[in-house]
Amino acid sequence: WYHDNLTRHAAEALLLSNGKDGSYLLRKSNEREDLYSLSVRGKDSVKHFHVEHTGTSLKFGFNEFSSLKEMVMHFANQPLIGSETGNLIVLKHPYPRQVEEPSIYESVRVHTAMQTGRTESDLVPNAPSLGTKEGYLVKQGKIVKNWKTRWFTLHRNELKYFKDQTATEPIRALDLTECSAVQFDYSQERVNCFCLVFPLRTYYLCAKTGIEADEWIKILRWKLSQIRKQLEERNATLSS
Numbered sequence: 001w002y003h004d005n006l007t008r009h010a011a012e013a014l015l016l017s018n019g020k021d022g023s024y025l026l027r028k029s030n031e032r033e034d035l036y037s038l039s040v041r042g043k044d045s046v047k048h049f050h051v052e053h054t055g056t057s058l059k060f061g062f063n064e065f066s067s068l069k070e071m072v073m074h075f076a077n078q079p080l081i082g083s084e085t086g087n088l089i090v091l092k093h094p095y096p097r098q099v100e101e102p103s104i105y106e107s108v109r110v111h112t113a114m115q116t117g118r119t120e121s122d123l124v125p126n127a128p129s130l131g132t133k134e135g136y137l138v139k140q141g142k143i144v145k146n147w148k149t150r151w152f153t154l155h156r157n158e159l160k161y162f163k164d165q166t167a168t169e170p171i172r173a174l175d176l177t178e179c180s181a182v183q184f185d186y187s188q189e190r191v192n193c194f195c196l197v198f199p200l201r202t203y204y205l206c207a208k209t210g211i212e213a214d215e216w217i218k219i220l221r222w223k224l225s226q227i228r229k230q231l232e233e234r235n236a237t238l239s240s
Helices: 010-019 068-077 212-240
Strands: 022-028 035-041 048-053 059-060 061-066 133-140 146-155 158-162 172-175 181-184 195-196 202-206
Touching: 010 022, 010 035, 010 048, 010 212, 059 068, 061 068, 133 212, 146 212, 181 212, 195 212
Parallel strands: none
Antiparallel strands: 022 035, 035 048, 048 059, 059 061, 133 146, 133 202, 146 158, 158 172, 181 195, 195 202
């Protein structure tokens, strides 16, 4: 569950989309060489904590531990902090790095799915696809500007929407490689809305809560950043 050069934003996107309360990972901090960041998901947010490596021990706040295992065992039983909702954040589920992934995300080398155990041997070997998400969103119609509830699924680079959760055939599948932007939208007379900008159409979607809308935006933006990164690497290879 050590994720080396994973960014703060990517850690939040992964833990919010695929993790659960108490999911955690360790990554390098971009502030100092001897600093690491422990990213932990609370109920609806991700908190980041500094962990200092002294060479012989790990410092976390006022606590000092001789090993990473000792630190994890301590905070599996003692809360790190209380979140805004009053829930205590403890380390429950390590977020694994070495899990088979779809080839498109090889550059990220992270994945998810774990059991309640605190050791790597407890991790579920077959994880769901990285960055998958599904749920109901309210979508504005193309011609008639009315709003209808649709079931959305996000898998790899496709965002599909269905009439409802029981439908087997999607109404439409949107190719995210053609999407230029994902952002909050305040032009509609509804709250918790965001939009996806495509060459021929902008899709307006609304979630039940602001947190849910933020989760969709974060994971979709992360997808777009990966698509752009791959395109740049491909172009660089072709030009060389």
